[in-house]
Amino acid sequence: MDLQYNLITCGCGHSFGSTKMTKNYCTKCGSSTNIKTIQHFDNAGELSSAVSLANIPKEISKELVEKIKQKEMKQKSFSMKKSSDPFNILKMATDKNGDLNKNSLDKKLTDEGLLEITSEYLIGQAEMQGLLVRVNQNTWNWLS
Numbered sequence: 001m002d003l004q005y006n007l008i009t010c011g012c013g014h015s016f017g018s019t020k021m022t023k024n025y026c027t028k029c030g031s032s033t034n035i036k037t038i039q040h041f042d043n044a045g046e047l048s049s050a051v052s053l054a055n056i057p058k059e060i061s062k063e064l065v066e067k068i069k070q071k072e073m074k075q076k077s078f079s080m081k082k083s084s085d086p087f088n089i090l091k092m093a094t095d096k097n098g099d100l101n102k103n104s105l106d107k108k109l110t111d112e113g114l115l116e117i118t119s120e121y122l123i124g125q126a127e128m129q130g131l132l133v134r135v136n137q138n139t140w141n142w143l144s
C-alpha cells in the first residue's frame with residue numbers, strides 16, 4: 001500500500017503534513033477535533049512545499065498588512081500636516097488692517113493644534129521669504 005502524504009489544516013490556522021493513517025493531532029495546538037485534511041500528495045517533497053506554502057504566506061501577509069497600515073498612518077499624518085499650510089495660519093492670524101500680531105498667531109496655532117510650530121519660527125520663515133516685515137515689537141505687515 002502506498003503511503004499517502006496529507007496536507008492537514010487546523011482551526012488554529014496552523015497547517016502541517018502527515019503520513020499517518022491514524023488520527024492526527026495539530027502540531028501547534030494539539031487539537032484533534034479542529035483539523036481536516038485538505039489535500040493529498042504522492043510524495044514527501046510535494047507535501048513539504050505545500051505545508052510551507054500553507055503556513056508562511058499567512059505570516060508574511062500578516063506582516064505586510066501591518067506594514068501597509070503603518071505606512072498609511074504615516075502618510076495620513078504627513079498629508080494632514082501638509083494640508084495645513086503654515087503660511088495659511090499666518091494669513092488667518094492677520095487682522096482686517098493687514099497687521100499680523102504675534103499673540104493672535106500664538107492663539108491661532110493653539111486653535112489649530114499646531115503645537116509643534118512656534119510663532120517665532122513661522123514669522124521668521126515668512127520674513128526670510130520676504131513675505132512679512134516687522135512694524136513693531138509684536139506686529140508684522142505683509143509685503144506681498
Ligand SMILES: [Zn+2]
Nearest residue numbers: 010012026029
Ligand atoms: Zn492547531
